[in-house]
Amino acid sequence: MFAVYAARIDRDNPLSGLELGERPAPEARSGWSVVDVKAASLNHHDLWSLRGVGLAEDKLPMILGCDAAGIDEDGNEVVLHSVIGQTGHGVGPKEPRSILTEHYQGTFAERVAVPTWNVLPKPKELSFAEAACLPTAWLTAYRMLFTNAGVRPGDSVLVQGAGGGVATAAIVLGKAAGLRVFATSRDEAKRKRALELGAVEALESGARLPQRVDAVIETVGAATWSHSVKSLKPGGTLVISGATSGDRPSHAELTRIFFLELKVVGSTMGTKDELEDLLAFCAATGVRPVIDEVLPMDRAREGFERIAAGDLFGKVVLTNS
Numbered sequence: 671m672f673a674v675y676a677a678r679i680d681r682d683n684p685l686s687g688l689e690l691g692e693r694p695a696p697e698a699r700s701g702w703s704v705v706d707v708k709a710a711s712l713n714h715h716d717l718w719s720l721r722g723v724g725l726a727e728d729k730l731p732m733i734l735g736c737d738a739a740g741i742d743e744d745g746n747e748v749v750l751h752s753v754i755g756q757t758g759h760g761v762g763p764k765e766p767r768s769i770l771t772e773h774y775q776g777t778f779a780e781r782v783a784v785p786t787w788n789v790l791p792k793p794k795e796l797s798f799a800e801a802a803c804l805p806t807a808w809l810t811a812y813r814m815l816f817t818n819a820g821v822r823p824g825d826s827v828l829v830q831g832a833g834g835g836v837a838t839a840a841i842v843l844g845k846a847a848g849l850r851v852f853a854t855s856r857d858e859a860k861r862k863r864a865l866e867l868g869a870v871e872a873l874e875s876g877a878r879l880p881q882r883v884d885a886v887i888e889t890v891g892a893a894t895w896s897h898s899v900k901s902l903k904p905g906g907t908l909v910i911s912g913a914t915s916g917d918r919p920s921h922a923e924l925t926r927i928f929f930l931e932l933k934v935v936g937s938t939m940g941t942k943d944e945l946e947d948l949l950a951f952c953a954a955t956g957v958r959p960v961i962d963e964v965l966p967m968d969r970a971r972e973g974f975e976r977i978a979a980g981d982l983f984g985k986v987v988l989t990n991s
Contacts, residue, residue: 671695673779674970674988675733676720684720685974693733696775696783701760703742703786705750708798709964710738710777712973712986713806713835714914715769724772735778735988736770739792739801747792749949750777750784751942752805760785769806769939778970780990790946793953803959803985804948806939807835811843811887812948813940814909819885823848826883828901830854831890832864832872833983836911838960840887841867846957852879854894863983867960885909895919899926907933960984966991 671693678687696704716734719725725732736752754774755765770776770784792801814836815821821844829840832853844851845868853864853872861872871880875894882903888894891913898908900923927934940948952958962984965973973986 671780672967673733674735674967675731675778676725677731679720679722679725679727679730681721684717685971685978687720688971688974689731690968690970693731693775693779696781698743699783701785702783703789704781704783705738705740705742705748705789706781707738707777707779707990708740709802709987709989710735711803711806712977712988713737714912714977715806716771716778717974717977719771724769729773732771733775733777733779733782734771735776735782737802737805738777738782739798742789747794747798749790749792749801749945750782750805751788751790751945753939753942754785754788756942757787759787778967778988788942790942790949793949795953796949796958799961799964799987799989800952800959801949802987803835803961804952805945807985808839808843808959809940809945809948810911810937811836811839812951813944814887814911814937815840815843815847815849815885817940817944818909818935818937819887819907821847821849821885824850825885826850826852826881828852828854828879828883828886828898829864829869830875830886830888830894830898831914832869833857833860833980834889834914835985836889837887838867838984841869842957842960844868846951846955852883854897860983882906889913890915892916892919896921896923899923899932902930902932904930905932906930907935909935909937911937962986964989
């Protein structure tokens with residue numbers, strides 16, 4: 671079958687290890703389901719995999735992609751939960767959790783095999799492309815906001831780095847949930863789009879906010895860390911799920927963190943139950959993922975190039991005809 675895969679690891683030039691071509695189709699096995707992939711979305715996780723982050727050399731070649739929507743063996747329209755081994759279903763009970771493509775072949779292909787426990791019904795209200803955007807970036811944003819930040823309608827939130835998948839999701843979900851959302855970006859066009867999506871104000875990266883916020887959604891890392899800490903109210907919560915600009919800020923702001931009793935919470939992906947809630951939320955409210963571009967699977971390299979350059983707003987989706 672046709673697939674998009676990592677053939678080599680290159681930390682400095684990750685796209686040099688990206689290959690498109692034929693790979694073995696997945697075989698059915700007990701406790702697992704084979705799904706025909708209709709749509710799959712790109713994440714920074716896929717780019718990091720090409721750098722060898724979370725993907726070992728001995729696992730190569732590895733089909734990339736951890737998000738997908740498609741049709742299962744019984745003809746049902748489904749969405750895949752990307753966290754494998756979360757409960758032991760379909761794998762050994764002692765196997766630690768992993769994200770698809772760290773140990774198992776991914777979704778950038780005509781078919782993918784996952785534990786049957788990881789297969790969820792796709793709401794009829796969502797297209798395959800829309801549903802394929804939810805299991806990683808949108809689920810991450812959902813958990814960051816509603817589980818780890820614990821925000822409620824009327825609270826205020828700062829979303830750093832408008833334009834990325836998680837940040838875009840946080841703006842849309844926050845708006846729909848009645849939050850007062852502020853966003854930042856270095857790019858004027860992305861700030862304008864953030865306002866269109868529901869942010870009450872979009873500012874230059876590092877600019878002083880008109881008010882301190884209850885929570886910060888942080889995926890940028892070192893470049894925005896100090897600004898994130900300084901933007902919080904006393905007792906506020908900073909939730910971090912990524913560090914695209916690096917994980918070593920020049921100033922950790924420890925004094926401010928302990929003196930104002932701020933909370934710093936790490937967040938990774940989400941649970942199957944949270945994905946079910948997110949799917950239901952989107953179906954009921956009309957909220958839809960922001961899709962930057964839809965490409966056929968054989969043009970996957972273009973999508974990788976755009977995510978590597980940061981030249982997008984929302985998700986890039988790959989489809990099989």
